[in-house]
Amino acid sequence: xxxxxxxxxxxxxxxxxxxxxxxxxxGKIDFARLKQxxxxxxxxxxxxYELSWAGKSEARLEIQKRTTATLIPDKEGSVDFDTAQNxxxxxxxxxxxxxxxxxxxxxxxxxxxxxxxxxxxxxxxYPDDYSERRDDYQxxxxxxxxxxxxxxxxxxxxxxxxxxxxxSAWLSMMYPRLYIARNLxxxxxxxxxxxxxxxxxxxxxxxxxxxxxxxxxxxxSRLMKSGGAKGRFITPNIDYILAYTKNILLTNDFRSILxxxxxxxxxxxxxISGAREGQVYGEERLYxxxxxxxxxxxxxIKCPDGTFVIPPGVxxxxxxxxxxxxxxxxxxxxxxxxxxxxxxxxxxxxIVFKETSTSALIDSTGKQxxxxxxxxxxxxxxxxxxxxxxxxxxxxxxxxxxxxxxDLEIPFDFAKPKDLIKYLLQISKTDEDALILDFFAGSGTxxxxxxxxxxxDGGNRRFICVQMPELLEEKDxxxxxxxxxxxxxxxxxxxxxxxxxxxxREGKLEFETKQKLAFAAYKLKxxxxxxxxxxxxxxxxxxxxxxxxxxxxxESLPQNMLxxxxxxxxxxxxxxxYSFEDGFYKTQKTWFCFEAYVKQQKELLTAGKPQEVIYxxxxxxxxxxxxxxxxxxxxxxxxLTLV
Numbered sequence: 012x013x014x015x016x017x018x019x020x021x022x023x024x025x026x027x028x029x030x031x032x033x034x035x036x037x038g039k040i041d042f043a044r045l046k047q048x049x050x051x052x053x054x055x056x057x058x059x060y061e062l063s064w065a066g067k068s069e070a071r072l073e074i075q076k077r078t079t080a081t082l083i084p085d086k087e088g089s090v091d092f093d094t095a096q097n098x099x100x101x102x103x104x105x106x107x108x109x110x111x112x113x114x115x116x117x118x119x120x121x122x123x124x125x126x127x128x129x130x131x132x133x134x135x136x137y138p139d140d141y142s143e144r145r146d147d148y149q150x151x152x153x154x155x156x157x158x159x160x161x162x163x164x165x166x167x168x169x170x171x172x173x174x175x176x177x178x179s180a181w182l183s184m185m186y187p188r189l190y191i192a193r194n195l196x197x198x199x200x201x202x203x204x205x206x207x208x209x210x211x212x213x214x215x216x217x218x219x220x221x222x223x224x225x226x227x228x229x230x231x232s233r234l235m236k237s238g239g240a241k242g243r244f245i246t247p248n249i250d251y252i253l254a255y256t257k258n259i260l261l262t263n264d265f266r267s268i269l270x271x272x273x274x275x276x277x278x279x280x281x282x283i284s285g286a287r288e289g290q291v292y293g294e295e296r297l298y299x300x301x302x303x304x305x306x307x308x309x310x311x312i313k314c315p316d317g318t319f320v321i322p323p324g325v326x327x328x329x330x331x332x333x334x335x336x337x338x339x340x341x342x343x344x345x346x347x348x349x350x351x352x353x354x355x356x357x358x359x360x361x362i363v364f365k366e367t368s369t370s371a372l373i374d375s376t377g378k379q380x381x382x383x384x385x386x387x388x389x390x391x392x393x394x395x396x397x398x399x400x401x402x403x404x405x406x407x408x409x410x411x412x413x414x415x416x417x418d419l420e421i422p423f424d425f426a427k428p429k430d431l432i433k434y435l436l437q438i439s440k441t442d443e444d445a446l447i448l449d450f451f452a453g454s455g456t457x458x459x460x461x462x463x464x465x466x467x468d469g470g471n472r473r474f475i476c477v478q479m480p481e482l483l484e485e486k487d488x489x490x491x492x493x494x495x496x497x498x499x500x501x502x503x504x505x506x507x508x509x510x511x512x513x514x515x516r517e518g519k520l521e522f523e524t525k526q527k528l529a530f531a532a533y534k535l536k537x538x539x540x541x542x543x544x545x546x547x548x549x550x551x552x553x554x555x556x557x558x559x560x561x562x563x564x565x566e567s568l569p570q571n572m573l574x575x576x577x578x579x580x581x582x583x584x585x586x587x588x589y590s591f592e593d594g595f596y597k598t599q600k601t602w603f604c605f606e607a608y609v610k611q612q613k614e615l616l617t618a619g620k621p622q623e624v625i626y627x628x629x630x631x632x633x634x635x636x637x638x639x640x641x642x643x644x645x646x647x648x649x650x651l652t653l654v
Contacts, residue, residue, distance in 0.1 A: 102535025
């Protein structure tokens with residue numbers, strides 16, 4: 012165990028070994044063999060279609076970097092830390108994503124982010140410095156002022172339009188974050204990215220490269236405000252939300268819930284007899300001009316008066332008989348179902364014939380028919396199925412978020428409405444216990460939306476929200492209210508959202524929701540373990556050898572070390588169940604020990620039979636004890652790891 016985060020390069024190499032074992036020679040990739048395996052799919056010409064910018068190669072290197080950072084519990088900032096399933100992390104988001112990558116690889120159902128729009132007027136700042144040495148990481152991510160806050164002037168640089176690499180800087184910031192974010196998604200996972208018009212074209216190309224153009228679901232246009240008179244040529248009233256999936260073939264279709272006005276407008280009839288007596292339904296035409304011509308869907312239907320009808324067109328079946336069909340041409344209309352489906356619905360009393368003077372259908376003479384044909388849409392079934400959402404979102408303007416924050420007595424601008432996030436959670440069909448990630452958490456809108464939606468539909472969705480401890484300006488209302496960083500605001504909003512929901516629960520006898528109103532707060536910090544400096548000179552190397560007789564830092568606490576090791580060994584480590592007994596922290600498969608080794612532990616291990624046990628080097632004062640334990644554990648197929 013080297014104490015570092017997931018090695019993406021090595022992980023990709025292992026995947027290649029599984030797919031193409033014959034392309035490896037003495038452990039190295041033979042690219043000539045790889046080209047042979049891929050055949051015609053190899054691009055050999057020097058020029059090809061791609062998104063390029065100044066600094067892209069350095070941004071790729073950021074993806075490959077590994078971190079030794081870890082997460083330290085902030086129990087005072089948490090609510091019921093030990094049992095919480097929701098997570099808030101205060102820290103730089105790229106390093107945090109690296110820390111999470113191994114434990115949360117392929118675990119996230121939905122990601123929502125609201126990154127800087129890069130307008131030149133916003134507070135877009137970027138911390139990445141591609142010229143630094145790896146061992147300078149701590150100098151970059153742990154620059155703090157005397158009160159322990161990040162020093163904005165030293166760490167962050169504002170990206171103004173006067174910057175010669177204005178778009179490049181933004182792309183370099185987004186590229187590694189989105190790349191690692193994709194790794195965290197489940198195969199059916201989706202990501203939503205809010206963005207303005209300044210970078211919409213660039214981020215579309217960037218996401219096509221990272222997620223694959225075929226995995227783009229849509230680009231929503233959202234009405235962010237009504238009216239206004241700002242702008243030189245036009246008033247900017249919309250922004251955008253890009254929706255991508257990890258694998259379009261495995262992703263559920265998007266569906267939104269029926270709204271009350273839709274129900275009142277379309278589902279306004281009641282069945283008066285039969286098996287569905289009393290049930291509410293709406294009606295939909297069996298023929299629509301928008302339907303593409305399809306084989307087996309142009310046929311005669313017999314009407315109540317004995318006449319036959321067919322959608323408009325120029326082709327007619329040879330025989331005048333119900334169900335008799337003909338292959339349609341491009342000029343022919345079709346029914347929305349094949350005949351067998353129509354007959355099945357007819358037998359279920361789900362077909363309605365209506366006389367009209369405006370029918371688009373034609374009869375056997377080619378003249379306009381007096382009949383229209385509809386099928387019944389049962390309200391309860393449609394509620395369960397949902398409706399296909401539009402790519403234009405008009406219901407969730409930014410002014411709603413101002414009221415939401417005012418209700419919580421939190422002064423903050425530029426947040427997204429919580430109902431917008433709820434809407435995205437609903438249409439993407441997040442499972443009742445799905446994991447939701449937001450690594451540009453801002454004021455914590457996503458956290459509040461997840462908890463409130465759980466209350467509304469009985470779900471148990473969980474969130475991980477990551478927010479950098481970016482300092483507020485003294486002129487900000489939030490600063491005057493006592494907040495010092497945006498992370499402070501985010502954490503406080505989660506606290507107040509929990510209190511709000513608990514108050515709403517008062518007086519209710521039963522709660523349909525399964526969720527526990529709690530969250531565990533963490534802070535991004537340096538490793539609990541000493542980091543080996545491989546490029547040290549001889550004198551420093553000698554000192555390192557002395558220092559590494561004890562791998563952990565003197566100030567490291569057992570639970571902090573446990574969390575760091577869990578992040579490298581367990582799935583969803585931050586909410587995993589573990590117990591402490593007989594000197595061991597125990598999960599289902601791994602035991603951890605941070606105390607001095609005693610011989611009784613050998614019997615406990617052979618009886619308990621964990622898959623692996625992890626000790627600190629400093630637990631052993633005798634080489635003989637260590638050797639004997641190794642032999643005993645080998646006989647019992649228990650892996651021993653020393654840190």
